[in-house]
Amino acid sequence: MRDDIGMVRREKLEKARAFFGDVFPESSKRTHRIEEGLTGFEALSEEKKIISLTGRVRSRRDMGKISFLHIEDESGRIQLFLRQGTLPEASFRAFLDTVDLGDFVEVTGTLFLTKQSEKTLDVSSWRMLAKSLRPLPSEFYDLKDEEELLRRRYVDLALHSETRELFRKKALFWRTVRNFLTDRDFLEVATPVLEHIPGGAEAEPFVTHHRALDRDFYLRISLELPLKRLLVGGYERVFEIGRVFRNEGIDREHLQEFDHMEFYAAYLTMDAGMRLVEELFRDIVKQVTGSFHTTSNGHVLDWSKPFPVFDYFELFQKETGIDLANDVSTETLRKFADEHGIPYDSSFGKGRLIDTLYKKTVRKKLIEPCFLVGHPIEVSPLAKCDPKHPKRVLRFQPIASGSELGNGFSELNDPLDQRARFEEQMRLRAEGDPEAQQLDEDFLEALEYGMPPACGFGMSERFFALLMDRPIRETVLFPPMRERG
Numbered sequence: 001m002r003d004d005i006g007m008v009r010r011e012k013l014e015k016a017r018a019f020f021g022d023v024f025p026e027s028s029k030r031t032h033r034i035e036e037g038l039t040g041f042e043a044l045s046e047e048k049k050i051i052s053l054t055g056r057v058r059s060r061r062d063m064g065k066i067s068f069l070h071i072e073d074e075s076g077r078i079q080l081f082l083r084q085g086t087l088p089e090a091s092f093r094a095f096l097d098t099v100d101l102g103d104f105v106e107v108t109g110t111l112f113l114t115k116q117s118e119k120t121l122d123v124s125s126w127r128m129l130a131k132s133l134r135p136l137p138s139e140f141y142d143l144k145d146e147e148e149l150l151r152r153r154y155v156d157l158a159l160h161s162e163t164r165e166l167f168r169k170k171a172l173f174w175r176t177v178r179n180f181l182t183d184r185d186f187l188e189v190a191t192p193v194l195e196h197i198p199g200g201a202e203a204e205p206f207v208t209h210h211r212a213l214d215r216d217f218y219l220r221i222s223l224e225l226p227l228k229r230l231l232v233g234g235y236e237r238v239f240e241i242g243r244v245f246r247n248e249g250i251d252r253e254h255l256q257e258f259d260h261m262e263f264y265a266a267y268l269t270m271d272a273g274m275r276l277v278e279e280l281f282r283d284i285v286k287q288v289t290g291s292f293h294t295t296s297n298g299h300v301l302d303w304s305k306p307f308p309v310f311d312y313f314e315l316f317q318k319e320t321g322i323d324l325a326n327d328v329s330t331e332t333l334r335k336f337a338d339e340h341g342i343p344y345d346s347s348f349g350k351g352r353l354i355d356t357l358y359k360k361t362v363r364k365k366l367i368e369p370c371f372l373v374g375h376p377i378e379v380s381p382l383a384k385c386d387p388k389h390p391k392r393v394l395r396f397q398p399i400a401s402g403s404e405l406g407n408g409f410s411e412l413n414d415p416l417d418q419r420a421r422f423e424e425q426m427r428l429r430a431e432g433d434p435e436a437q438q439l440d441e442d443f444l445e446a447l448e449y450g451m452p453p454a455c456g457f458g459m460s461e462r463f464f465a466l467l468m469d470r471p472i473r474e475t476v477l478f479p480p481m482r483e484r485g
Contacts, residue, residue: 005135009100013131016098019090023128028106030054035075037111041119045111052108053078053121054129056158057101067095071105074164079120080107086124095126102132102158150473151481166468169288170475173464174241176287177261180280186237186263191226193219193243197440200224200382203246204434206256219245223262224382224456225443228411231266231454232446239263244460252471253403253462256480262458270394270410273455274371277398277408278307281369281463288467296401296469299367309371312358313392319361324354324376325391333357347432351378364402372397381421381437383409398459403466406459413454415447 016023031052037044044051055071055078065084070077084092086109099105109123136158149156156163182188198205200222210217223240230238244260265273285292285303292304317323320336333353337344342360344353354376366372375395377385383393394410412418422444428436465472473479 006133009131009133009135012098012100013133016094016128016131019094019098020128023131025127025129028052028054028129029108030106033075034071034073034078037078037121038076038119041111045113048110050108050110050124051121052106054104054106056132057099057103057105060099060101062096065092067092069099071107079114079118080109080123081112081114081120082123082126086122087126091125098128098131100132100135102134102136103128104130104132147481150479151484153478166470166475167477169468170461170464173284173288173461173467174259174261176284177280178241180283181239181263184237184276186239186265187235189227189230189235189238189240190242191220191223191240193245195220196442197438198222199437199440199443201244201246202381202435202437203248206245206247221246223260223458225440227262227264228451228454228456229443229446231264232449232451236266236452237263250473250480253465255472255476258460258462258472258476260458260460262456264411264454264456266452266454268455270373270396270408270455273408273410273457274307274309274373274396277396277406277457278371281398281405284463285467288464294467294469296403296466299401301367301369301400303369305369307370307398308368309373309396310366312362312372312374312376315362315372316354316358319365320357322357325389345432349378349428349431349433349436351376352428352433352435355379363399363404366399367401369398369400372399380409381425382412382418384412384414385417401466403462405463405466406457408455408457411451411454411456413447413451415444418447419444 013023029052034053034055037051037053053071055073058070058072058077060067060069067082069080069082071080082092082095087095105126106129107121107123107126109121112120112122114120137155178188194208194210194217196217198218198221201224203221205218205221207216207218221244223242223244227238227240239261241259241261243257245257247256248254268276282292282303285294292302294301294303313324322328322332322336330350330353333350334344337353337357342357344356348356373396374386374389374392375383377391377393380393380395383395386392386394396408398405412421422437422439425437426439429438461475462472465475468475
């Protein structure tokens with residue numbers, strides 16, 4: 001059936017070529033977008049102004065010597081009226097013989113209102129701009145499988161205006177972030193995707209080979225360490241929005257590559273950083289959704305209220321009975337996990353075990369937008385220690401609907417402390433933890449030149465996915481997919 005359709009469309013392509021010559025022309029003579037024709041309808045129709053529109057054919061209804069169809073461009077959809085007489089007979093016959101749903105056409109004529117009060121273009125001439133050799137699936141059959149829609153996103157976009165609108169909102173999401181930060185004197189920069197040493201996050205990296213330099217590089221897993229080097233160099237407020245790569249599993253909140261933003265501000269305290277992030281989040285929510293109320297996983301979230309602040313140690317003890325202020329052993333953590341059926345890897349050290357238990361007990365209960373603060377030092381190798389509580393660090397996380405929406409730190413700028421933290425991470429790597437951070441001598445050397453006290457914050461497009469109440473891969477234009485079985 002598919003082959004038969006393809007053969008018929010190729011035959012129509014040859015007929016169109018016989019009539020027009022070039023049916024994939026370089027340019028069109030479009031004078032108006034469809035939206036402009038519809039919004040300016042009164043003036044254009046009264047003046048009987050001749051206009052040219054372009055678009056994809058989305059419907060067609062032939063009735064002898066007349067034909068109605070709809071075309072659609074990015075801005076909207078409009079009805080066309082074609083009739084033999086207004087169109088030369090040969091042109092009308094070429095239309096009947098060559099045009100299929102999915103073709104791109106250019107049409108010229110005047111606007112009028114039908115008896116059913118539909119704004120319509122009375123077509124006096126037309127030509128083919130691109131012949132579609134494959135039929136678009138109908139909304140009533142074919143390609144309803146979510147995997148195939150993601151695999152052939154271009155078809156999803158062509159069929160569903162709500163999908164196109166989703167990615168307009170995503171562009172607005174990042175534009176809002178960029179405008180918010182540049183308005184507050186942050187400098188936008190771009191740092192390398194290829195790194196000698198991956199750092200700034202606990203994740204397994206992708207490896208690639210640089211032939212000219214004959215050495216392996218890592219695709220970055222974070223933006224953090226290069227941006228901190230810029231603070232050493234004298235910049236006081238910097239940020240970057242860029243792609244990062246993590247060789248980890250796929251689920252509702254995780255992908256192997258995603259857009260990420262991090263900012264760093266010298267002399268900004270953690271408390272001031274939290275206020276800045278709360279203001280940023282509120283601006284994003286309002287700009288992208290038009291409201292301060294969103295829905296996620298069946299929960300209605302109110303972003304207009306001040307974010308409450310919760311203490312990591314207090315919530316952890318409440319949910320597990322384990323007081324992290326004491327010298328808790330890995331055996332104690334493993335015992336709790338075993339008793340409650342929480343899976344973990346035998347290579348997990350104390351920090352990874354704490355984080356695993358936290359995610360299974362504490363995080364899922366944090367629904368309304370809030371901040372979690374005061375994380376254990378074992379899970380925060382790049383954050384400054386809390387001077388009042390040496391087992392804790394100056395770190396905050398915005399959380400909503402049980403999902404972590406970012407990470408903020410009072411940045412560790414003591415090079416000796418940082419070296420000791422890295423060495424502990426390397427010990428964990430040696431014991432089998434592939435996500436433990438690697439020791440970066442160049443970064444440590446940069447810190448030895450002096451980095452001012454600073455607050456940093458990072459967030460990914462996971463926040464956008466939560467606002468849209470969708471799994472993250474549905475909010476990516478072309479997500480990585482498994483091979484077809």
